Amino acid sequence: MLGGNAAGARLLAGGQSLVPALNMRLLEPETLIDINGLGELTGITERGRALRLGALTRHAELISSPLVARFAPLLAKAAPFIAHAAIRNRGTLGGSLAYADPAAELPACAVALDAEIEIAGLKGSRRVKARDFFTGIYQTALAPGEILAAIEIPFSPPGRRGVFLELARRRGDYALCGLALAAEIRAGKIADARAVYFGIGAKPVEAEKAASMLEGKTPRDSSDAACAALAAELAPLGDLNASPEMKRHLAQVLLRRALGQLAAP
Ligand SMILES: Cc1cc2nc3c(=O)[nH]c(=O)nc-3n(C[C@H](O)[C@H](O)[C@H](O)COP(=O)(O)OP(=O)(O)OC[C@H]3O[C@@H](n4cnc5c(N)ncnc54)[C@H](O)[C@@H]3O)c2cc1C
Numbered sequence: 001m002l003g004g005n006a007a008g009a010r011l012l013a014g015g016q017s018l019v020p021a022l023n024m025r026l027l028e029p030e031t032l033i034d035i036n037g038l039g040e041l042t043g044i045t046e047r048g049r050a051l052r053l054g055a056l057t058r059h060a061e062l063i064s065s066p067l068v069a070r071f072a073p074l075l076a077k078a079a080p081f082i083a084h085a086a087i088r089n090r091g092t093l094g095g096s097l098a099y100a101d102p103a104a105e106l107p108a109c110a111v112a113l114d115a116e117i118e119i120a121g122l123k124g125s126r127r128v129k130a131r132d133f134f135t136g137i138y139q140t141a142l143a144p145g146e147i148l149a150a151i152e153i154p155f156s157p158p159g160r161r162g163v164f165l166e167l168a169r170r171r172g173d174y175a176l177c178g179l180a181l182a183a184e185i186r187a188g189k190i191a192d193a194r195a196v197y198f199g200i201g202a203k204p205v206e207a208e209k210a211a212s213m214l215e216g217k218t219p220r221d222s223s224d225a226a227c228a229a230l231a232a233e234l235a236p237l238g239d240l241n242a243s244p245e246m247k248r249h250l251a252q253v254l255l256r257r258a259l260g261q262l263a264a265p
Contacts, residue, residue, distance in 0.1 A: 001033050003122040006145035011035050013056060013095035016087050041094065041149060044068060050116075050152040055094025059106075060085070062093065072113055072153045074162030074180060078105040081164070084172050094148045097133070100140045100203065103174040105166070107134055108198035111206060112162070112180035115153045121146040134203035160184045160192075163258040166199070167250050169241065175199040176242045177250035181258045183214065190214040190222065190262065195255065200236040200247045209233040210255065219263035226259070227252045 002009055008030030012018055021027045035041060041056040044065050051071040053062075062068050062079040069076050082088055082096075082105055096106040097117065110117070110130035117133045119126050119142060130151070133141045142148060166178030177200055183193035193211040196204050210230035214222045236247035 001031065002147065003145045005031050009033055011098075011147060013098075014058065014087075014091040016083070016091040017095065017099045017101070035147070046071070047152065049155050051155065052150055052152050053093055054150050055092060055098075055148050057093040059083075059088035059091045059093070059096070063088070071155055074109050074113055074164055074182060075106070075153075077162065077164040078109050078180065081105050081166050081168075081171075081175070081178075093151065097130075097151065098140060098142060098148045100134050100138050101174070102137055102202055102204075103178075103199040105164075105175070105178060105180075105198065108178065108180040108196045108204040109164070110151060110153075111204045112182045112194045112196040113153045114194070115151045117141075117148060118150040118152065119146050120149040125149065127152075131206070137202045139203075156182075157184060159186060161262060163261045165254045165258055165261075167254065177236075177247050177254060179251070179254040179258055181255075181262070183262060185262065188218050189216055190219060191216070195230075195258075197234070197251055197254075200234065200251060202237065205234070207233060207251075207255075214259075219259040223256055223259050227255055230255055 010029040010032055012032050012034045042054045044057060044067050045052050059079045059082050062075045096104050115130040116127045117130060128141050163181045166175040168175045178198045180196045184191040193214045195207040195211045198204055207230050210226045213226040213229045230252055231248055234248055234251055236244045238244045
């Protein structure tokens with residue numbers, strides 16, 4: 001159905017972003033294709049050295065799944081910040097990634113965890129790194145007629161930790177600024193850090209220079225240099241709630257807090 005009517009059709013997953021857009025007449029697709037009955041898109045499983053999450057995994061499942069808690073705890077830490085319980089019961093991982101709201105939690109986590117996105121279409125399936133999947137505001141690498149089928153997250157080596165933090169006006173609101181940080185701690189020193197911000201740009205923003213300042217140092221020793229590098233490299237987009245300067249400040253606050261958490265036993 002999608003292949004034959006790609007331009008005029010929309011997939012309906014949890015409906016938590018699509019249905020409000022329909023209500024407000026921002027979208028008027030010719031055809032709605034409800035994918036909730038497709039069992040192939042559900043399930044959280046171990047596959048080789050990776051955790052596979054079907055596109056229809058609900059936000060609430062990320063919080064309750066023992067496999068997510070064991071192999072991708074960053075997702076379990078992030079999901080409670082998404083909206084409210086009723087929305088988390090319906091909203092899906094695939095829907096959040098495909099919708100690509102720049103203030104959404106899960107796209108930033110997917111980049112921080114080095115996830116791969118599995119995309120299916122009539123011509124077969126292909127994989128795209130999360131880092132390359134998000135291309136702009138509400139824009140992704142999905143082509144017309146394609147569906148996001150699953151995401152795969154490589155198992156973390158022992159000692160790899162994740163910190164998730166966000167600042168919002170009220171709990172459950174979209175973030176003014178948020179941070180998903182993944183790093184290894186070897187003998188107290190940081191290695192292979194990834195710091196991914198959301199709510200500050202057109203898509204998840206990797207703070208590569210700030211992350212490089214953390215390498216080989218303890219979380220406490222690296223904090224000032226990393227915050228200085230962060231302030232220089234970020235060019236946040238302002239919005240109704242906060243100016244670019246305010247977002248740059250919040251990003252530094254979150255980095256300091258995240259490093260404090262990394263330093264904790
Ligand atoms: C009041 C409210 C507050 C919210 N707050 C937050 C928040 O704080 N943080 C946050 O991240 N989100 C928030 N959301 C959005 C929520 O997380 C949605 O669940 C999510 O953005 C979209 O997931 P969905 O499954 O509901 O997708 P849908 O609404 O069904 O679809 C969204 C879009 O993605 C497409 N799509 C869906 N699944 C696929 C797929 N498998 N392949 C290809 N395309 C697909 C649809 O065609 C549509 O264009 C909020 C929503 C509401 C109503």
